[in-house]
Amino acid sequence: MNSKLIQIAIENSDTIVQMWLEKIDSLKVDKFSSSTSDELFENTNREFVNVIFTSIKQQGSLIEVVAFSEKIITLGWPLSYITDGLQMFRRVTIDFILSNSDQVDTSFFSELLTSVDRWVEPIIHQLINEYTGSWEHILSIQRIALQELSAPLxxxxxxxxxxxxxxxxxxxxxxxxxxxxxxxxxxxxxxxxxxxxxxxxxxxxxxxxxxxxxxxxxxxxxxxxxxxxxxxxxxxxxxxxxxxxxxxxxxxxxxxxxxxxxxxTNRKIVDLKPKEDGIEEMIKSLQGE
Structure with missing residues (x-):
């Protein structure tokens, strides 16, 4: 059953991707500043959904997931972008398969939920682990740097x-x-x-x-x-x-x-600038006054 559902999702990937892109577009307003361009956001979204489908096709392979998580960290995007995006993919995929299936009973619905969870959960875990691990490393480096700068002599x-x-x-x-x-x-x-x-x-x-x-x-x-x-x-x-x-x-x-x-330390500051009255006296003496 799981392989059959995978085949349905892959064969209709273009439709699912379009539905997902429309949903995830709402995240830009809520979670990103105006400095994030529409082009960057759209390109990253397409890369994200490609990573998801690649992981589904190559079950157990998460190489693309690791590379994508590193990109998100480099961009400085929040972890919620990953989790929200995957939850949206879960909902969109389930809704699409249900709306295009003749068999909609309790058994089918339960199998569908289980199958989609099997696709999404490994990606969520891997992305979150990579994301948090990299951030912890960055914070550790920053903490050391701040300590070195916090009390300089x-x-x-x-x-x-x-x-x-x-x-x-x-x-x-x-x-x-x-x-x-x-x-x-x-x-x-x-x-x-x-x-x-x-x-x-x-x-x-x-x-x-x-x-x-x-x-x-x-x-x-x-x-x-x-x-x-x-x-x-x-x-x-x-x-x-x-x-x-x-x-x-x-x-x-x-x-x-x-x-x-x-x-x-037996030193003092000496003003080397001559006083104005001293200059005037020197000028007068030179002029013979």
Whole structure:
């Protein structure tokens, strides 16, 4: 019975494909942005339905399914495109065979449902497995990249390094900050480390605790830590929470923190631009006035 139904589906594939294309066209409005062109969407739909029929004809062969799933991932299309498309194919195929069959009883209907499920289920499982596996791999790579960028220690001059922090600081990230801070301070032979929290939206008790711990760890390896980027609202929060930053030097801006760092390392910023009045005096003296 299954082979007979397969033959019916294959012989009428053009009609089933057209019915399916009309149904799946509704997905573009609901699930895709305007950046997805009509041509790309239509071509991908035709490739999708060809993959389905190829899998039905070559039962057990899912090579085309794997290649198609990789294309969907590359396009960045949602997983629901695959699942919804296959469910639509299931419904369209069943409706077509039922409407063109003289034998419509419980036994036939049950066999039809079972047969179509046997065609569609392996494709669904394979596509979903390939899709999710590839996304997990991509997310893993992105997670590693974000960790490397989330707490960089940047040397700006001899003995002075800066760690700009952006975003929310949780326990896991705080641990990474501590590790990078200590390893970087030793690697760059830092005398002063500036922790810039300008980009940290909220500083609560836990965040402050992690920062104080990091500063204390830096002090233990012989360097000074200065906390910079203290915005007015952050300062008010710290005071309201009763957080003690007495032993941690703080500055409102990175510029002020860097100036302090230069003083700690026995350096200072010198303005090489002559003053206007000095230029005028020099001109007058040259003119003999």
């Amino acid at each position: 940047i040397p700006v001059t001899d003995g002075i390094t800066i760690m700009p922090l952006i975003g929310t600081i949780d326990t896991e990230r705080a641990k990474l900050i501590m590790e990078n801070l200590l390893e970087g301070a030793i690697k760059h032979n830092s005398e002063v480390v500036l922790i810039d929290i300008t980009g940290v939206p909220v500083v609560d008790t836990m965040v402050a605790h992690h920062i104080i711990q990091a500063a204390e760890a830096v002090r233990l390896i012989g360097a000074t830590c200065i906390l910079v980027g203290i915005r007015p609202e952050i300062a008010q929060t710290i005071v309201n929470l009763g957080i003690d930053l007495t032993n941690l030097p703080t500055k409102s801006s990175l510029k002020k923190g860097f100036t302090s760092a230069l003083e700690i």
